[in-house]
Amino acid sequence: xxxxxxxxxxxxxxxxxxxxxxxxxxxxxxxxxxxxxxxxxxxxxxxxxxxxxxxxxxxxxxxxxxxxxxxxxxxxxxxxxxxxxxxxxxxxxxxxxxxxxxxxxxxxxxxxxxxxxxxxxxxxxxxxxxxxxxxxxxxxxxxxxxxxxxxxxxxxxxxxxxxxxxxxxxxxxxxxxxxxxxxxxxxxxx
Numbered sequence: 088x089x090x091x092x093x094x095x096x097x098x099x100x101x102x103x104x105x106x107x108x109x110x111x112x113x114x115x116x117x118x119x120x121x122x123x124x125x126x127x128x129x130x131x132x133x134x135x136x137x138x139x140x141x142x143x144x145x146x147x148x149x150x151x152x153x154x155x156x157x158x159x160x161x162x163x164x165x166x167x168x169x170x171x172x173x174x175x176x177x178x179x180x181x182x183x184x185x186x187x188x189x190x191x192x193x194x195x196x197x198x199x200x201x202x203x204x205x206x207x208x209x210x211x212x213x214x215x216x217x218x219x220x221x222x223x224x225x226x227x228x229x230x231x232x233x234x235x236x237x238x239x240x241x242x243x244x245x246x247x248x249x250x251x252x253x254x255x256x257x258x259x260x261x262x263x264x265x266x267x268x269x270x271x272x273x274x275x276x277x
Contacts, residue, residue, distance in 0.1 A: 088178070088216050088218050088229065088231050090171075090172055090178050090180050090216055090218070091180070091214060091216050091231055091233055094171050094172070094180060094182065094202070094203065094214050095182075095212065095213070095214050095233045095235055097235055098213075098233035098234060098235045099234060099235055099236050099242055099245075100232075100233070100234040100245075100249050100253070101231065101232065101233050101234075102231070102232050102253060102256065102257050102260070103229065103230060103231040103232070104229070104230050104257065104260045104261050104264055105227060105228065105229050105230075105264075106227075106228045106261075106264040106265065106267075106268055107222065107224065107225055107226070107227055107228070108219075108225050108226045108227075108228050108264075108267065108268045108271050108272075109224060109225040109271070109272065109275070110225055110226055110271035110272070110274075110275055111221065111225075111226065112176070112177070112219040112220060112221045112226045113176035113177075113219075114226075114271055114274060114275070115219040115225070115226035115228055115267065115271050116174075116175075116176050116177055116178075116179070116217070116219040117175075117176060117271075117274075118267040118268070118270040118271035118274065119179065119217045119219070119228065119263070119264075119267045120157065120159055120179065121157065121267075121270055122157065122158045122159075122263055122266045122267055122270060123156060123157055123158065124156060124158060124161065126266035126269065126270060127158065127259070127262045127263060127265075127266045128262055129255075129258050129259055129262045158263060159179070159181070162181060162215075163181075166183060166192075166194055167183060167184075167185065167194030167195065167196045168181040168182065168183045168194075168215070169181060169182055169183075169196050169197060169198075169199075169202070170182075170199075171199050171202060171214065172199075172216075177218070177219065178216065178217065178218045178219075179216065179217045180214055180215070180216040180217075181214065181215050181216075182197065182199070182202045182212070182213070182214050183211075183212075183213050183214070183215075184197060184202065184205055184210055184211070184212050184213070185210060185211065186209065186210060186211070186241075186244075187211065187245070187248060188244045188245060188247075188248040195210075205237075206237050207237060208237055208238040208240065208241065209237065209238060209240055209241050210236075210237045210241055211234050211235065211236055211237070211241055211245050212234070212235045212237060213232065213233060213234040213235065214232070214233050215230065215231070215232045215260075216229075216230065216231045216232075217229070217230050218230075228264050228267060228268070230260045230263070230264060232256065232260070234249065
């Protein structure tokens with residue numbers, strides 16, 4: 088994706104998923120943004136399992152995605168992700184910066200300008216992007232995730248974490264695209 092190259096041209100890890108949706112690009116892009124946790128099969132159990140260490144070590148109650156929340160809203164509130172590009176009926180790119188390998192994950196919330204310039208040692212810098220491109224028979228929905236370690240120590244710390252979470256992260260992206268597909272089909276029915 089061209090937008091990914093703009094925001095994070097260098098990366099150590101990358102994953103991507105695709106799905107064709109029988110809807111126009113604008114409708115498919117809206118469907119991605121409208122996905123709720125209740126629309127997905129894998130998200131809630133995986134997020135719950137990942138939140139257990141924080142729940143056990145914190146006195147305050149950790150926020151868990153409610154069924155009525157949008158998944159993208161949960162990313163912003165729960166992980167500290169922030170929008171880098173949001174074309175309402177087009178591409179969506181969110182950024183994240185932090186130290187997820189820690190028991191109590193550390194996330195920074197940055198402006199797009201701060202994100203582009205960020206290179207503080209000991210962190211990962213990543214993005215998750217969605218695009219909707221028209222093609223015969225509908226729209227190609229594409230999601231891509233990239234992660235960059237800001238120094239060798241961050242790469243060394245993140246590598247085992249990535250090996251552990253990547254299959255589940257990819258499952259969530261597949262699940263998200265499938266939910267967007269179902270939502271787009273449902274919205275197209277009279």
